[in-house]
Amino acid sequence: MSDPMPDSPLPSTGSSPLLPARLASREPDDALTASTRLWLRRLPSGRRPLRLCEQFPRVANRLAFCWVDPAIREQTLEDLLEDRRGGRQGFPASVVRELQRLREFGGLRLDETGGPPWWRAMVKAVRN
Numbered sequence: 001m002s003d004p005m006p007d008s009p010l011p012s013t014g015s016s017p018l019l020p021a022r023l024a025s026r027e028p029d030d031a032l033t034a035s036t037r038l039w040l041r042r043l044p045s046g047r048r049p050l051r052l053c054e055q056f057p058r059v060a061n062r063l064a065f066c067w068v069d070p071a072i073r074e075q076t077l078e079d080l081l082e083d084r085r086g087g088r089q090g091f092p093a094s095v096v097r098e099l100q101r102l103r104e105f106g107g108l109r110l111d112e113t114g115g116p117p118w119w120r121a122m123v124k125a126v127r128n
Contacts, residue, residue, distance in 0.1 A: 029058040039064035049098035077103045
């Protein structure tokens with residue numbers, strides 16, 4: 001029986017063999033996936049993050065993947081817009097505006113869904 005975990009280390013761009021700074025880029029990181037393209041087409045034209053998709057396809061793919069779950073969507077957008085670690089370069093202003101518009105649009109969709117009282121309380125807690 002073969003070992004499911006090979007002994008060879010994962011490819012990385014970091015200098016430390018024990019703690020790679022980041023895994024090497026994969027092809028899907030450099031291009032939009034089919035599901036991300038579908039997500040873009042389903043968004044209203046004024047809410048489509050075109051600059052994000054052009055400049056940061058990996059981030060757009062992640063956001064599209066998370067979009068269907070309101071809580072995960074909100075957390076993902078918050079993580080992208082707020083620097084909690086300090087010293088990060090951040091996105092260009094045009095991309096930040098696109099992310100803010102998406103956050104606003106996602107918030108509108110949360111309000112429209114209503115839901116039971118416990119869900120509305122959770123949505124309110126996530127926003128604050």
